[in-house]
Amino acid sequence: xxxxxxxxxxxxxxxxxxxxxxxxxxxxxxxxxxxxxxxxxxxxxxxxxxxxxxxxxxxxxxxxxxxxxxxxxxxxxxxxxxxxxxxxxxxxxxxxxxxxxxxxxxxxxxxxxxxxxxxxxxxxxxxxxxxxxxxxxxxxxxxxxxxxxxxxxxxxxxxxxxx
Amino acid sequence: xxxxxxxxxxxxxxxxxxxxxxxxxxxxxxxxxxxxxxxxxxxxxxxxxxxxxxxxxxxxxxxxxxxxxxxxxxxxxxxxxxxxxxxxxxxxxxxxxxxxxxxxxxxxxxxxxxxxxxxxxxxxxxxxxxxxxxxxxxxxxxxxxxxxxxxxxxxxxxxxxxx
Numbered sequence: 338x339x340x341x342x343x344x345x346x347x348x349x350x351x352x353x354x355x356x357x358x359x360x361x362x363x364x365x366x367x368x369x370x371x372x373x374x375x376x377x378x379x380x381x382x383x384x385x386x387x388x389x390x391x392x393x394x395x396x397x398x399x400x401x402x403x404x405x406x407x408x409x410x411x412x413x414x415x416x417x418x419x420x421x422x423x424x425x426x427x428x429x430x431x432x433x434x435x436x437x438x439x440x441x442x443x444x445x446x447x448x449x450x451x452x453x454x455x456x457x458x459x460x461x462x463x464x465x466x467x468x469x470x471x472x473x474x475x476x477x478x479x480x481x482x483x484x485x486x487x488x489x490x491x492x493x494x495x496x497x498x499x500x
Numbered sequence: 501x502x503x504x505x506x507x508x509x510x511x512x513x514x515x516x517x518x519x520x521x522x523x524x525x526x527x528x529x530x531x532x533x534x535x536x537x538x539x540x541x542x543x544x545x546x547x548x549x550x551x552x553x554x555x556x557x558x559x560x561x562x563x564x565x566x567x568x569x570x571x572x573x574x575x576x577x578x579x580x581x582x583x584x585x586x587x588x589x590x591x592x593x594x595x596x597x598x599x600x601x602x603x604x605x606x607x608x609x610x611x612x613x614x615x616x617x618x619x620x621x622x623x624x625x626x627x628x629x630x631x632x633x634x635x636x637x638x639x640x641x642x643x644x645x646x647x648x649x650x651x652x653x654x655x656x657x658x659x660x661x662x663x
Contacts, residue, residue, distance in 0.1 A: 442622025
């Protein structure tokens, strides 16, 4: 099954009122898509943020991401800055996967890291509170979000943290 | 300051390249909006889901939510079902706050609970993995998401769990 077929099947279930939640097969499709992604882009973000994301991708045995240097300040004037940043990255690059991190919603709503496929479909995500609340370092927060976004779709790390 | 002023101020910071993350004042605006919400709606969802949400709202000393019975299956054929469900609820009711729970993205991507204000602005949210992974009961999952969505903006429970 492909991701397209998996989605089409779920549409059919929803429309016919037979949908009973996400299935293991659907999770497998998402994991398989992520595992086979060869070009992963992280829009904007400091080098630190990219390093934190790549540390986790490495732990999970996934392809490392590359930096996509675009000016993303404008995303913060949209309603869902992280999602907008993902679309922006998608629209200006050729890649299999975008990992975007930005604000979830209104100012104060904290951050969202989103994993988006090459069509802009949302495969997974993770949230953090505003920095003033959690007081983690940027690197720590991004690493935790990246790990949470992979954990929650059932991916498991193959290696421990690099020193 | 109002939520509008808080957002306008953040826009200005973003556009001028001076934005340095969410501030305590912005969090206060979100919390104040939620605390003063008198009409809260939960679209669709079983009575169980509403009860779980209300248990947490009660713990936090907030107004209890009312059920908004609308057919939300169609949301599942959109790209962000939970967000779509929130907008749908907003567009067919008069309320201060919508609390919508649905799928985050593609089938398999797990669930999202979103807190949306009367203009459709996203104030907070929480995510859960697919049920087949966490194996929590629906009530437990919704309760945990509701609590997480309030915790992450710095709201604190006033009372313990009801027996």
